[in-house]
Amino acid sequence: MTTETKPRNTDVADALDRAADHIERYGWAQGALYDGRQAEGAPTSECRVCAIGAINTAVYGSPSYPAYDSPHHDLALLAERWLRVYLQLDTVTLPEWNDALGRTQEQVVQAMRDTAKRLREETP
Structure with a gap:
């Protein structure tokens, strides 16, 4: 029997x-x-x-979505979810935010870095 653990905020x-x-x-x-x-x-x-392609690549080495039963699925999903929470994207998807007219690479990178920093600060 195997047990799966939920990815930690630091992950x-x-x-x-x-x-x-x-x-x-x-x-x-x-x-x-x-x-x-x-x-x-x-x-x-x-x-x-x-943004999502970068998360997927970081988590499992390919920009495509990991399979639902992949061990990487939960981590990729949580990274996307926390980024959406940080950006307060209530009615906009992460792809819509990424693809918005005027969006810059610097904004995407900074949002990822800021979200990672916040997750580390909130981890006991």
Whole structure:
């Protein structure tokens, strides 16, 4: 028998920092999980990604969504959820926020870093 543990806030914070690192290193995208044109010459794990694509890459190495039964699913979902909470996105999805006209890479990275910091501060 196996027992699964819920990801801790520090796990989520680490994932968000890795997601921000990925965007800073490889670039940011809008309108898709990753830049498919760039993927023609590079692994998807080294492509420009949107906020969710960055979280997915940070959690399990690919910008695509992890399978529901994947051990990475809960961590990716929690990272997205906490980012939405930090940004107070009550009626807007994270993809809509990421893709908004005028949104910048710096805003996305900063939101991830700030959310990670807050999660660490709230962890006993």
